Amino acid sequence: MVRTPTAPARSEQPIPWRLWKVAALSGMASYLDAALIVSIAVNLAIYRDSYDMGVWMAGAISAIVTGCIAVGSLVGGRLADLFGRRRVYNWDIFCYAVGAVVITLAPNDIVLFVGVLVAGLAAGADLPTSLAVVSDAAPADGRARLVSFTQVMWVAGIVVVIFLGYLLSDTGMTGARIITAHLAVAALVTWQLRSRLELADEPSDTEVAEEAAALAAPRGIEWKNLLNRAALLPMVATFAYYVTWGIGANTFGQFGTYLLVTVSGASQSLATGINLAFLPIALVLTFVFVRIADTPWRDRMFYVFTIVQILAFCIASLTAGALVGMLVFFVLYQISNPFAGEASYKVWSQLTLPPDTRGTTQGLTYALSRGVFAGVAFITPALMEYSASALLWSITACMAASAVAGVYIVRVLVRHSPGVSPAPADLHATPT
Numbered sequence: 001m002v003r004t005p006t007a008p009a010r011s012e013q014p015i016p017w018r019l020w021k022v023a024a025l026s027g028m029a030s031y032l033d034a035a036l037i038v039s040i041a042v043n044l045a046i047y048r049d050s051y052d053m054g055v056w057m058a059g060a061i062s063a064i065v066t067g068c069i070a071v072g073s074l075v076g077g078r079l080a081d082l083f084g085r086r087r088v089y090n091w092d093i094f095c096y097a098v099g100a101v102v103i104t105l106a107p108n109d110i111v112l113f114v115g116v117l118v119a120g121l122a123a124g125a126d127l128p129t130s131l132a133v134v135s136d137a138a139p140a141d142g143r144a145r146l147v148s149f150t151q152v153m154w155v156a157g158i159v160v161v162i163f164l165g166y167l168l169s170d171t172g173m174t175g176a177r178i179i180t181a182h183l184a185v186a187a188l189v190t191w192q193l194r195s196r197l198e199l200a201d202e203p204s205d206t207e208v209a210e211e212a213a214a215l216a217a218p219r220g221i222e223w224k225n226l227l228n229r230a231a232l233l234p235m236v237a238t239f240a241y242y243v244t245w246g247i248g249a250n251t252f253g254q255f256g257t258y259l260l261v262t263v264s265g266a267s268q269s270l271a272t273g274i275n276l277a278f279l280p281i282a283l284v285l286t287f288v289f290v291r292i293a294d295t296p297w298r299d300r301m302f303y304v305f306t307i308v309q310i311l312a313f314c315i316a317s318l319t320a321g322a323l324v325g326m327l328v329f330f331v332l333y334q335i336s337n338p339f340a341g342e343a344s345y346k347v348w349s350q351l352t353l354p355p356d357t358r359g360t361t362q363g364l365t366y367a368l369s370r371g372v373f374a375g376v377a378f379i380t381p382a383l384m385e386y387s388a389s390a391l392l393w394s395i396t397a398c399m400a401a402s403a404v405a406g407v408y409i410v411r412v413l414v415r416h417s418p419g420v421s422p423a424p425a426d427l428h429a430t431p432t
Contacts, residue, residue, distance in 0.1 A: 015142040022137050023146040025197060026089075026130035027153030028190040032096055033069065033123045034157035034253070035183055040065050040116065041254040042165035042272060043176040045261060050173050051109040055381050062254050063378035064113060065120045070370030072124020077363020080129040088129045090194050096122035097187035104180040119183070124370065128363040135350045135358065144293035144347045151343035152286045158253070159279045165257070166272040234352035235361045237409050242345045243369040245402035248313060248395040249341065250373040252333070255380055263321040263388045278330040285338040293347060299410040301339040306403040309336035313399050317392035344406065352413045 040047075040062060048058050072092075080088040099119025106112035131147060138146045161179060168175025252259075260271035292298050312332035319325025353361045383391045 015139065015145060019137055019139070019142070019146060020149070022197065023134050023149040024153065025190060025194050026134045027150035028093070028186070029123070029126035029130040030150045030154035031157035032093070032183060032187055032190075033127060034154045035161045035186075036096075036100075036116075036119055036123055037065060037069075037250070037253050038158050038161045039165075039176075039179050039183065042161060042257055043179060044255075044258055046172055046176045047109065047112065050176075051112070053109055055385065057109060059378045059381045061109070061113060061116060062380070063374040065116045065374075066250065066254075066370050066377050067374035068117050068120025069124035069127070070367040070374060072121040072367075073127050073363045073370060074124075074367035075121075075363075076125025077128035077132075077359040077361075077366070079125070080132060080359040080363075086133070088125060089133050090191070092122045092125040092129070093187050093191040093194065094122075096126070097184045097191065098122075100180055100184035100187060104177050104184060124366065127366055128359050131346060131350060131362060132359045141294055143350060144298065145290050147346050147350050148286075148290045148293040148343045151338070151341075151346060152283070152290060154342065155279070155283045155286045155338075159276075159283055162272055162275045162279060166269065166276045169269040169272050228354075231354050231361055234349070234409075234413050235365055237405060237413055238345055238349050238352070238362075239365040239368055241348075241402050241405035241409060242342070242365055243372050244398045244405060245341060245345070246369050246373055247376055247398040248402075249337070251376065251380055251391075251395060254377055255384070258381070259321060259384060259388070260323075260326060263384060264323040264326050266323060274327065274330060278334040281331075282334040282337055285335065286343065289338045289343050293343075298344075298347070299414060302344055302406055302410060305336040305339035306399075306406055308332055309340050310396065310399050310403060312336060313392065313396040317389065317396050321388040321392060340403075340406065348409050348414060352409075 044058055044062065047053060047061065051057075053061070076088055076092060096119050099115050099117070099122060102115030102118060103112060104115075106115055131150065134146050134150065135143060160182075164179045164182065165175070168178060171178075256275055257271045260266040260274060264271075266274065289298070289301075292301065309332070312329050315325055315332070316329040349362050349365065350358070380391065
């Protein structure tokens with residue numbers, strides 16, 4: 001059982017179609033996560049007017065979706081390690097669908113709050129679980145490509161919701177309900193397809209033991225094993241990267257349209273159109289990232305585009321959210337985000353975290369990060385109203401901190417990570 005080193009020459013070995021199917025179905029966790037967050041962002045002004053929300057209730061709705069994703073990630077990742085990843089993998093999407101139906105039919109902001117709570121918990125539970133499933137299934141020289149493909153689904157979720165938001169921008173609550181109804185349908189279809197996906201046994205104990213030994217990690221899923229250097233160091237480092245980068249990404253994911261309307265003076269249609277116009281750039285470049293994810297270019301490109309990303313936020317900050325500055329920001333941000341963003345975090349986590357507690361450890365980093373995002377989301381509308389410039393400069397500082405954390409991960413953790421990992425589990429789908 002041999003694994004390609006983490007920064008190998010480019011592998012020409014094709015990845016079987018069945019594994020791309022596993023990656024796509026697992027990537028629906030990222031699609032539905034992003035789509036839920038962005039649907040709340042796109043519809044927030046509509047909810048505010050239709051339900052007569054105050055600024056603090058608007059912040060609470062945005063915060064609860066992120067907070068519930070955090071709690072769901074913590075609980076779901078742990079349950080997946082304890083009781084088997086496939087059980088959580090097959091059922092949390094169904095719970096998400098229930099929450100999406102409640103959001104769609106909500107007659108008031110209280111019911112909306114409940115629906116967001118249910119969908120957020122389910123989305124969070126599926127994130128670390130689905131990534132662990134892909135990592136367990138992946139061949140040694142294709143793990144980064146398969147894991148990073150889930151990020152394509154994440155960007156697709158944003159693109160679809162913003163596209164629907166643009167088309168339905170003049171239809172008020174009817175359009176808002178159509179957007180969230182599509183989440184329920186997508187979740188139910190995914191649940192059906194996952195239930196028909198037959199997963200062979202997860203990696204054998206021998207295979208996992210070899211990877212754990214290479215990482216100098218103790219065996220077992222006990223909480224005490226999280227305090228071992230093999231788990232703690234990459235967990236803290238990836239958390240530091242994800243939480244600082246994610247403050248900016250999450251703020252613009254949830255409040256990008258809201259900021260363009262309330263600060264930049266754009267109409268609802270123009271605001272959603274601006275987001276939509278630049279997102280195809282991110283989608284295409286995310287496919288490029290997948291292509292290079294198992295090569296040294298993955299981390300080389302990070303160095304370049306993390307600087308571009310900081311520059312984008314500096315321009316937004318210097319122009320204090322003015323429309324012209326925001327147009328430049330969106331171009332630079334969508335170019336840089338695929339190479340210096342969540343895709344990097346996902347790949348780095350799967351390459352450096354111990355196999356026995358991979359669901360728990362990544363669930364922790366997701367949970368703690370999303371908890372911070374929830375707190376930031378709660379105060380963002382009020383801070384934006386007080387001073388858009390202060391908000392933007394604070395985010396710029398966070399992006400600079402994420403660059404420092406990312407450089408450490410690349411130069412220390414990834415570079416010195418072990419050169420072996422378990423052979424992939426055999427997955428196949430039942431005939432359709």
